[in-house]
Structures are given as C-alpha cells and as structure tokens.
Amino acid sequence: MGHHSCCNQQKVKRGLWSPEEDEKLIRYITNHGYGCWSEVPEKAGLQRCGKSCRLRWINYLRPDIRRGRFTPEEEKLIISLHGAVGNRWAHIASHLPGRTDNEIKNYWNSWIKKKIRKPTNTIAKSNQTSQFTYTQNHQFDHFLNQDLPTKSQLQDNTLFSLPNPSFIFDIGSNVQPTSTTSHSRIDQIFQDNSQTWLLNQHQGQAQPPEMVSYSSHSMNSNPLTPLMDNLDNIMVPIEGINVGGGHDQISAVDCLQRNDQINEWVDTQNCSSSYFFWDQEEGQLGGDEIIPSSSNMGTLMSSFPSSL
DNA sequence: AAAAAATTCAACCGCGAATTG
DNA sequence: GCAATTCGCGGTTGAATTTTT
Numbered sequence: 394m395g396h397h398s399c400c401n402q403q404k405v406k407r408g409l410w411s412p413e414e415d416e417k418l419i420r421y422i423t424n425h426g427y428g429c430w431s432e433v434p435e436k437a438g439l440q441r442c443g444k445s446c447r448l449r450w451i452n453y454l455r456p457d458i459r460r461g462r463f464t465p466e467e468e469k470l471i472i473s474l475h476g477a478v479g480n481r482w483a484h485i486a487s488h489l490p491g492r493t494d495n496e497i498k499n500y501w502n503s504w505i506k507k508k509i510r511k512p513t514n515t516i517a518k519s520n521q522t523s524q525f526t527y528t529q530n531h532q533f534d535h536f537l538n539q540d541l542p543t544k545s546q547l548q549d550n551t552l553f554s555l556p557n558p559s560f561i562f563d564i565g566s567n568v569q570p571t572s573t574t575s576h577s578r579i580d581q582i583f584q585d586n587s588q589t590w591l592l593n594q595h596q597g598q599a600q601p602p603e604m605v606s607y608s609s610h611s612m613n614s615n616p617l618t619p620l621m622d623n624l625d626n627i628m629v630p631i632e633g634i635n636v637g638g639g640h641d642q643i644s645a646v647d648c649l650q651r652n653d654q655i656n657e658w659v660d661t662q663n664c665s666s667s668y669f670f671w672d673q674e675e676g677q678l679g680g681d682e683i684i685p686s687s688s689n690m691g692t693l694m695s696s697f698p699s700s701l
Numbered sequence: 702a703a704a705a706a707a708t709t710c711a712a713c714c715g716c717g718a719a720t721t722g
Numbered sequence: 723g724c725a726a727t728t729c730g731c732g733g734t735t736g737a738a739t740t741t742t743t
Contacts, residue, residue, distance in 0.1 A: 407712080407713075408711095408712075408713095408737090409711070409712075409737085409738090410711085410712090429728075430728075430729075431727080431728065431729095443728080443729095444713090444714095444728090444729085445712075445713085447729080447730090448711085448712065448713085449711090449712085451730095452711075452712085453711075480732070480733090481731090481732085482731075482732065483730075483731060483732080494730095494731075494732080495710080495711075495712085495732090496710080496711095498710095498732070498733085499709075499710050499711085500710095502710095502733095503708075503709070503710090703743100704742105704743085705741100705742080705743075706740100706741080706742070706743085707739105707740080707741070707742080708738105708739080708740070708741080709736105709737105709738085709739075709740085710735105710736105710737105710738095710739105711735105711736105711737100711738105712734105712735085712736095712737105713733105713734080713735070713736100714732105714733085714734080714735090715731105715732100715733095715734105716730105716731090716732095716733105717729105717730095717731090718728100718729080718730080718731100719727100719728080719729070719730090720726100720727080720728070720729080721725100721726085721727070721728085722724105722725100722726090722727095
C-alpha cells in the first residue's frame with residue numbers, strides 16, 4: 394500500500410499545534426468533513442499523522458467543544474458517573490455535551506492526586522512551640538455556635554451570604570483516617586495576645602494557623618465537633634486552615650448553596666465550588682476541600698472574627 | 702529576585718476492536 | 723476468511739506555566 398499510517402516518517406511534525414496548522418485543519422474539515430483520518434494530513438497540507446489530526450479536531454477544534462472550568466453540575470455528574478463506571482472516560486464524556494474524555498480524565502487525575510496527596514508535614518515545619526499561657530477562646534466558640542438558618546427556613550438552592558465571609562475549610566485528606574492521635578490533630582483554638590494558636594496536645598505544640606490543618610478526623614475530640622451535628626442545621630465551615638497545598642486558591646468563600654444532599658460552598662470570585670456533607674455512617678465530614686495558598690492567607694485571616 | 706517545585710493539560714503511545722479491501 | 727489498516731480508548735509524558743520557597 395502507499396503511505397504508512399502513522400508517525401514514523403521523518404517529515405511528520407509532533408508536539409503542540411500552531412495556529413496555522415489549526416487553521417489548515419479547520420478549513421479542511423469544514424470543507425470536506427472527515428471520514429478517513431489517515432488521508433486528512435495529506436489533503437489538508439499538514440505534516441502530521443492522521444491520528445494527530447483526529448485528536449486535535451476531536452479534543453480541541455471541533456465547533457461544539459466546550460472549554461473552560463467545569464460547572465458544579467458537571468463536577469457532580471463526573472463524580473457520580475465515575476463512581477458508577479470507573480475510568481471509562483469516553484463513557485463519562487458522552488454524558489457531558491461538549492466535553493472530551495481527555496479533559497475529564499485530566500480533571501479527574503488532578504482531583505485524585507489531591508485526594509491522595511500525602512499528609513503534609515505542616516506541623517514539622519513549625520518552629521513555634523507552646524511555651525506560653527493561653528485562654529480558651531470562648532468568643533470564638535460563641536461565634537461558631539451562633540444561630541444560623543436551618544434547612545427548613547431555606548428554599549432549595551438559595552444563595553445567601555454567611556455572616557462572616559471567607560472561611561476556609563479543609564476536609565479529610567491531610568490526616569490519615571486511622572490517626573486520631575496523629576500529629577496533625579488540633580485539639581484547641583486559642584489566642585495569646587493577638588496571636589491565634591492551634592494546639593496539638595499530643596505533641597504539646599502550638600502553631601499559628603497557617604502551619605496547621607484541621608481535618609474531619611481531628612474533629613472527633615476537638616471542641617468544634619458539636620457544630621457538625623446534623624443536616625438540619627447549616628453548619629459553619631470551620632474545618633481548617635491549611636497553606637501550601639497549591640492549586641486550589643480561593644479568594645473568598647462567601648456563599649453557601651443548599652440542595653438536598655450537599656452543602657456547597659461557592660467561591661463566587663473564582664466560580665469554583667466545593668462540597669461537604671455529614672457522613673452519618675462514618676460519623677465525620679466528607680467531601681471536597683478547599684485550600685488557600687499562602688499568597689491569599691493574609692486576606693483570609695483578616696476576615697476572621699476580630700477577636701481572633 | 703531568582704531558583705526550585707508543583708501543577709496543568711495537550712499530545713503521545715500502544716493496544717484491542719472495528720473496518721476495509 | 724484474512725491480513726492490513728484505521729479507529730477509539732485510556733494510561734502516561736513532559737514542556738509550559740504557575741506557585742512556592
């Protein structure tokens with residue numbers, strides 16, 4: 394037969410597509426449609442293999458492609474579909490108009506990575522020790538326990554502002570499930586003069602918040618547990634403070650969107666969101682996490698109650 | 702300010718399935 | 723029916739970019 398099908402000829406270009414190449418491919422496909430990808434490069438005047446053209450068209454150039462951030466609805470769909478069918482990306486993508494298997498796969502892989510991320514050694518980094526006196530911060534407790542709207546007082550999907558915006562929560566993955574006595578456990582929040590501290594009794598250490606994370610597991614024995622009691626109450630998302638995770642920067646978490654199953658925190662500035670829920674069986678919080686980066690920590694901390 | 706580390710994600714690879722001739 | 727070719731999928735890579743130190 395005439396030419397070879399794929400990418401070993403020395404003329405064949407690889408790597409990122411240039412705008413000119415895109416142009417050629419788009420022009421060819423819009424004029425001729427596609428049937429046999431292996432003859433596309435030749436006819437379109439491209440130094441690519443047919444496979445590469447196909448991929449470029451399907452994942453990037455075709456007109457009905459959807460780009461940009463996944464919507465919360467899409468995220469939920471991906472999560473539930475993945476739960477049902479596993480890594481069948483093409484199948485999952487077929488339920489999300491305009492999205493490609495590749496994109497969903499990429500999304501999932503970074504999602505997973507985040508979940509499996511090793512417990513950070515945030516505590517170890519701290520050189521602060523606990524040689525000082527402190528008082529339990531009752532003001533803080535009171536703030537956390539204040540009345541908030543209950544489920545029945547809200548319409549579904551109502552958006553409302555929290556009394557104090559810009560909370561940070563970090564559920565789960567920073568603490569190993571088994572290690573309730575882990576070094577990451579936070580037992581108390583308190584302040585010393587104007588400094589806020591998180592105390593880990595196990596190690597007898599206290600750190601400023603930016604060095605520490607709470608987790609749902611650490612909630613078992615810490616004073617914030619009662620806040621998470623049931624789904625009839627809108628819960629204050631004091632789950633954690635964690636810096637250094639990376640890519641989930643948030644500028645502000647200032648709204649709570651409610652639906653039947655999920656409490657969803659919406660970062661209105663970044664148009665991202667995250668979820669948490671109370672897992673009755675596990676007796677702990679589950680869900681996604683949001684981790685601010687150190688670059689916006691100042692902002693986030695400054696929105697804490699002034700008493701802290 | 703600069704270097705290092707982490708992340709992203711478009712593109713690649715090989716494989717099994719489907720199609721072609 | 724068969725072998726060659728093409729298609730479609732999912733795992734993986736690595737350069738560009740972002741974030742952290």
